[in-house]
Amino acid sequence: MKRILIAPLNWGLGHATRCIPIINALIAHNFEPVIASDGAALCLLRKEFPHLQSIELPSYNITYPIKGKHFKLKMLQSSPKLAKTIKAEHKATTIIIESYKIDGIISDNRLGVHCKHLPSVFITHQLKVLSGNTTWLSTKLHEKIIRQFQECWVPDNLGEPNLSGKLGHTTLYDIPVKYLGPLSRLTKKEVSFKYDVMVLLSGPEPQRGFLEKKLFTDFLNYNGKVIFIKGVIESEQHISEEKNIKIYNFMTSSQLEKAINESAFVVSRSGYTTLMDLAKLNKNAYFIPTPGQFEQEYLAERLTKLGFVGSCKQDEFTIDKLEEVSNYKGLSAMDYELNFKRLFRLFEGK
Structure with missing residues (x-):
């Protein structure tokens, strides 16, 4: 089985949890996922997939300022440290590829987890990165990062209705952008309410x-x-x-x-x-x-x-x-049939 390194960002738990259906799909299609992350995200995935190999990556140590209005300033102040961590992460990725015989990469917002010699995918719902009056700059910087990958996967519908709005629907890059439909590890069940x-x-x-x-x-x-x-x-x-x-x-x-x-x-x-x-x-x-x-x-x-x-x-x-x-009418499921077999062709080789 081909080994696919799947590496979600440790920023809250969302990046890790939305990788769960992808990991399950990789297993179902006879790939061997190798998990790489840090902190709570890695801990969560180790609990979900105790039988899979997992590796700790350098931590971005992302924290919020006490006051939300200082968020952008905090990110700017952290950028030298972040750049250093991305470089260390890329170095670690090179070692992991060699040590674990990796055949492909799926990075969910981990900026240094890619390799020009292997099929590498970047998952994001933010083709446009909002940052107030510097949105144009943050979007250009993000675009530069995404261009280091062979494909970009957006977990949303291509057309209407969709969840991400202008975040995930903007001018396409010069690499293939594929829309996966909303990703969730959960399933609706018809049960009585136990909690208000x-x-x-x-x-x-x-x-x-x-x-x-x-x-x-x-x-x-x-x-x-x-x-x-x-x-x-x-x-x-x-x-x-x-x-x-x-x-x-x-x-x-x-x-x-x-x-x-x-x-x-x-x-x-x-x-x-x-x-x-x-x-x-x-x-x-x-x-x-x-x-x-x-x-x-x-x-x-x-x-x-x-x-x-x-x-x-x-x-x-x-x-x-x-x-x-x-x-309000509440959120509703969007009918979207994702063909994982076709999606994973990138990793099948020539």
């Missing part, structure tokens, strides 16, 4: 922790049953209850699928992978984008304007906002 609301958290610190503290305090006074997923990957799962709230530090894919299906609606960040999961499960939601993250703010505002879900800024959220949920 699910709180589903993820993302880098300290903003994940800020929102956890705020929402936990707010929901202690909520008149309904709540399941609260902190999104903190640890060696062991911890479950506790306080008043009306059942609390998990993290869930496996099967547990999360069951819990979301059993929840009337979801309060979460507007991360793109969360959007894909909730659309697959036909869920209504209320989104609180990460402060200062232009992508999440755009996605939340777009879906609110289209009448799908409610949303607001983090410092504006109160429990009363949830009364707006019934005014």
Whole structure:
């Protein structure tokens, strides 16, 4: 079997979780996936695929500023360190290719994981990278990175309806861009609701922790049953209850699928992978984008304007906002048949 290195970015859990259906498809089509990442993303995939080989890559150590308005400045200040990490990551990739006899690469936003001598794929839903008045520059820099790969895969529909809007639908690059349809490891099940609301958290610190503290305090006074997923990957799962709230530090894919299906609606960040999961499960939601993250703010505002879900800024959220949920139609699955056999032809060789 040909070995395919699959390497998601450790930025929240979304990049890792949307790689799960691709890893399963690789296995089903007689490829041998080798996982490479770091931190919580690597920990999650090791729990999902304990039988697969996995390797730790250099960490980008991405953190958010305490105040969202400083996000862009923080990224600019971190750019020399980020460039150094990408160089180390590329060097590690060269060693991994030789040591593990790798035949192809799938990188989900890991900028240094590619090889000009092997078929290399870059996964992103951001052909356009929003950064305020520097969007043109961030997009050009991203385009330069993508050109180092043989193909770019966008996890969204090519036409309407779609989830990413202008992020994933812009002028195509001079390399093949393939639309996969929304990717999710979850499946909709017709079950009775067990919880009135699910709180589903993820993302880098300290903003994940800020929102956890705020929402936990707010929901202690909520008149309904709540399941609260902190999104903190640890060696062991911890479950506790306080008043009306059942609390998990993290869930496996099967547990999360069951819990979301059993929840009337979801309060979460507007991360793109969360959007894909909730659309697959036909869920209504209320989104609180990460402060200062232009992508999440755009996605939340777009879906609110289209009448799908409610949303607001983090410092504006109160429990009363949830009364707006019934005014929106919720997210729905998009019929998209992905031919993985055709998609993986890139790795079959001549």
